[in-house]
Amino acid sequence: MKRIQSRAPQPTAVANRFKIDLSSLPGRARCDIDIFSSGLKLVVMHTALHQPIQIQRTITEPIIGLGFCLAGEFDASFMPSKPRFNIRAGQSGLFTFPQHIEITEYLPADHMLRIYLMLEGEILSSFIQGDEDYFSPVIKSLEKKRPDRVVHSTTTLMRAALYQILHCPYCGKAKHIYLESKAMELLSHKLAQLYPSTICPGNELKHSDHDRIIHAAEALVNNLDNPPDIKELARSVGLSRSKLHRYFRRVYGVSPFEYLRNHRLQTAMLLLQSGEINVTEAALSVGYANLSYFAKAFKTMFGVAPGELLHHSRLN
Structure with missing residues (x-):
């Protein structure tokens, strides 16, 4: 060595x-x-x-x-x-x-x-x-x-x-x-x-409610291609829809939908960086059936189109 x-x-x-x-x-x-x-x-x-x-x-x-x-x-x-x-x-x-x-x-x-x-x-x-x-x-x-x-x-x-x-x-x-x-x-x-x-005063949660939100987040990211809807997600962790939204923002700073979208796009980014799959495969694997919507969301978040990232990753 x-x-x-x-x-x-x-x-x-x-x-x-x-x-x-x-x-x-x-x-x-x-x-x-x-x-x-x-x-x-x-x-x-x-x-x-x-x-x-x-x-x-x-x-x-x-x-x-x-x-x-x-x-x-x-x-x-x-x-x-x-x-x-x-x-x-x-x-x-x-x-x-x-x-x-x-x-x-x-x-x-x-x-x-x-x-x-x-x-x-x-x-x-x-x-x-x-x-x-x-x-x-x-x-x-x-x-x-x-x-x-x-x-x-x-x-x-x-x-x-x-x-x-x-x-x-x-x-x-x-x-x-x-x-x-x-x-x-x-x-x-x-x-x-x-x-x-x-975390700002007033945003604290009871330990049991904090755990519920952690479980809700895990349920979303473990099923990127077919996540539960909000009603199903709230029921699975024992919260109302309104409390799920409110508590989720306290813990993660974003709504459940935004958290899911961010994680989907982050996962797609890592897949494209590997250079082993194409844009369509990356989009479908994280739950985006509409490729134009996927490309728009991806560029909005990262400032680069998914195809450009894939091209750059394969060059390197």
Whole structure:
């Protein structure tokens, strides 16, 4: 297995955009970094390797980060304290790195796509200031000088923002503003997942009602091609239609119909990205019988036609 040491980011011709030279890797690899005035750092790393490698890096200042794995999987380890752990597609996580930590990533000969949001050093301190109780677990991890990570799934709302980051329709200053807004959106979705208490006062539900809504959402996404109608869905979880709609919005921020539509389109996007099926097959597999309606809904959500995405995926 080839071993390399991670290099420092280098500036590009675009203001506030940097890249890491990965030309020594066996295959195709790219790492772009955008730094925003808010203090967030957005990292997009895309690799397609011909042989497995190890990448070693040293953390020189404390970092809080959010990681989103969109394709592939890999292992990583912290030195000297932690054993190797696995990161795979569909996962998102919060990680904390104190300074002077050695990290080794073990990348297989495969296609991999990852997006990170990071806060470092003084920016990290200013971000936490005033919310010490809120970020207490993070602060304790850094004070004990030990790395830590908390793993969850990547939600539908997160996937939409991640896709929009990868397929930004703008350039120049407009692109920088757009990417920063999407990075902030990702941060808010992740904080809401990590700290459910961020839900606005008055939107809390009893535990039993919250569980009913979770079961309702699972019933929708488990039957994308033939989901239950609202009346059937409400009956199955023991709620009235009006309560189902109201409670669903409290938990997910959208109606049951919008949740189903978003999940259908997200699933179709992943199918098309694989390049293994055509647009018609993708539409039918997630419950769209009308192809023109599917194409319109897809482009409205992702800013690109399904056929264009399929063409791009097959080229790569």
